[in-house]
Amino acid sequence: MMKSYARWMAGDGGECLKDVGLLVLRVWLGLSMLLLHGWGKFAGYADKAGGFPDPIGVGNAMSLSLVIFSEFFCAALLVAGLAARFALVPLVVTMAVAFFLIHGGRLVGDGSGEMAFLYLAGFVALLIAGPGRYSFDHYILRAFRG
Numbered sequence: 001m002m003k004s005y006a007r008w009m010a011g012d013g014g015e016c017l018k019d020v021g022l023l024v025l026r027v028w029l030g031l032s033m034l035l036l037h038g039w040g041k042f043a044g045y046a047d048k049a050g051g052f053p054d055p056i057g058v059g060n061a062m063s064l065s066l067v068i069f070s071e072f073f074c075a076a077l078l079v080a081g082l083a084a085r086f087a088l089v090p091l092v093v094t095m096a097v098a099f100f101l102i103h104g105g106r107l108v109g110d111g112s113g114e115m116a117f118l119y120l121a122g123f124v125a126l127l128i129a130g131p132g133r134y135s136f137d138h139y140i141l142r143a144f145r146g
Contacts, residue, residue, distance in 0.1 A: 015133075022132030023081075029122045030079035033091065038072030055101035070094040078126070081135020088127040095120035 041048060041064060052064040070090040077087035095116045099105060103113025131137050 019133035022126070022129055023134040025122060026081060026084065026126055026131055026135070027079050029119065029126070030075045033071050033119060034075035034079065038068060038070075038075055041068050042072045053102055055097055066090075067094055078131075081131040081137050084131035084135060084137050085127060088123050091123045092120065092127060095123060 045064065045068065049061040049064050052060045052067075054060050054063045056063065058066070071094065074087040074090045077083050078091065098116035099113040099120055103111055103116060106112050107114050107117060
């Protein structure tokens with residue numbers, strides 16, 4: 001039993017599990033970002049725009065617009081695995097700004113940026129690894145390669 005498992009893992013089985021893992025991570029983080037963070041900002045834009053933090057000096061409304069683009073639209077692209085690496089760049093930047101500028105790099109205590117830090121780690125991992133085989137990106141690239 002162990003030998004057959006080891007052979008399977010050394011062959012296509014290991015690649016399959018890696019791609020399933022990337023799919024789970026991509027969909028989990030993307031949907032969490034979209035539904036728990038992006039949707040509320042998108043739906044409440046008018047109420048939030050005036051008082052939204054402006055850590056990079058572009059204005060409150062523009063800061064909120066950039067965050068909505070990242071947390072809602074880029075997260076949706078990430079879930080689909082469509083232009084995933086391009087979508088991950090704004091997500092990484094948004095989480096880095098949230099963690100370092102908004103939360104001051106704090107992982108514990110009041111005003112902790114723990115959630116931003118965890119999202120940042122997951123998004124960086126996906127940026128490095130790519131969206132995996134179970135993504136629109138994979139099928140589009142495969143169609144162009146022939």
